[in-house]
Amino acid sequence: MLQNRAKIKTRAGAEIDETNDDDPSPIVVYGKKVEEVSQFRYLGRTLTDDGDDAEEMKRKLLVARGVLASFMNPLYRRAACSAKTKLAVYLAVSRTQLMFGSETWTLTEAEWARLQSFEMQCLRRVIGWRGRMTTEGIRYPRNEDVWREVRRIRSVRTLRESVESRQVVWWGRVLRMGESSLTRSALLASMAQA
Numbered sequence: 001m002l003q004n005r006a007k008i009k010t011r012a013g014a015e016i017d018e019t020n021d022d023d024p025s026p027i028v029v030y031g032k033k034v035e036e037v038s039q040f041r042y043l044g045r046t047l048t049d050d051g052d053d054a055e056e057m058k059r060k061l062l063v064a065r066g067v068l069a070s071f072m073n074p075l076y077r078r079a080a081c082s083a084k085t086k087l088a089v090y091l092a093v094s095r096t097q098l099m100f101g102s103e104t105w106t107l108t109e110a111e112w113a114r115l116q117s118f119e120m121q122c123l124r125r126v127i128g129w130r131g132r133m134t135t136e137g138i139r140y141p142r143n144e145d146v147w148r149e150v151r152r153i154r155s156v157r158t159l160r161e162s163v164e165s166r167q168v169v170w171w172g173r174v175l176r177m178g179e180s181s182l183t184r185s186a187l188l189a190s191m192a193q194a
Contacts, residue, residue, distance in 0.1 A: 044101070051106055052106075053111065054108075057105075057107065060098055061118055064098035065118070068090065071089050075089060083127045086125075087123075087126050087127075087153055091156065095122075095162075098118075098159075099162065099163060102166055103170035104167075112160060116159065119158070119159045120146060123147075124141065124146055127149050127153070129141045129146065174187055
């Protein structure tokens, strides 16, 4: 493992300081030791040392909800706005915002369920289906019925299908990179550790 790290770091102008095992940051870049942190923001995304995307997913959902509300509220006030137009706005604005950077997500089933819940709320709103009051409480249309109606309007993949498709494409790009690619080396080294 240390040999793989050394190979990767050397390509990036870095070196491994193996003299002090107690030092939490043995990586030196251009003569300066790199501080170890538990999380940092990079290209609009929060990366954590444990690779957990739960907090980042919550943040992305909040942003996507805000974006959707700012675009959709004016659309709902217009009676002439069709479900097809609302669906196009959802896909182009909110879903795109949510999926930015999804190629590198590592999600648990609970996070996928949270994403599906958000998607279904948006789609119900887009097609104008509301929950109806019953003696047990509010009853929402079944997800299968919502998807049938959405796909009648326009051919759309689920959020999970879209994300997984983007991940496969991204992995294919990375694996086609040359042997000297830092990205490829880092990902293959991290897979060897797992």
